[in-house]
Amino acid sequence: MGENALKVTSASWEQDVLKAEGLVLVDFWAVWCGPCQMVAPVVEQIAAEYDGKMKVCKLNTDENPDVASRYRIMGIPTLMFFKNGAAVDQVVGAVPKAQLKSKVDSLLA
Numbered sequence: 001m002g003e004n005a006l007k008v009t010s011a012s013w014e015q016d017v018l019k020a021e022g023l024v025l026v027d028f029w030a031v032w033c034g035p036c037q038m039v040a041p042v043v044e045q046i047a048a049e050y051d052g053k054m055k056v057c058k059l060n061t062d063e064n065p066d067v068a069s070r071y072r073i074m075g076i077p078t079l080m081f082f083k084n085g086a087a088v089d090q091v092v093g094a095v096p097k098a099q100l101k102s103k104v105d106s107l108l109a
Helices: 015-020 034-049 063-069 098-109
Strands: 007-009 023-029 055-060 078-083 086-092
Touching: 007 015, 015 023, 015 055, 023 034, 023 098, 034 055, 034 098, 078 098, 086 098
Parallel strands: 007 055, 023 055
Antiparallel strands: 023 078, 078 086
16 A cells, blocks of 8 residues: 555544545555556555645455445445545546546546
C-alpha cells in the first residue's frame, strides 16, 4: 500500500470517512483482485496530486466486509466518493487516470 492513501477499517470508518470534511475518495479493494492492483497506482497518484484538496482512503473488502455490504459493493475495485459523510458518486472497475481525474475535478468544483 502506498503512503498517500489512508488505510481505513470498520473501526476507523466513521472517523476517517463519515466525519471527514469535504471530499473523500474510498477505494474498495482486495488483495486477490487483479483490476484492483491495476488501479492502485492511479489511486496513489490521485492522492498525491490532490493532497490538501481531498482525502483518499483504501478499504480492504475482505478484512472489512460489513462496510462493503453496507454500501452494496458488488464488484471491485469500486471507487466511492463521499462529501461530508454522504456517498455522492462512484466508479466501478479499473478506469483510466484521466477519467478519474475529471470525476474528481467535477466533484471538487
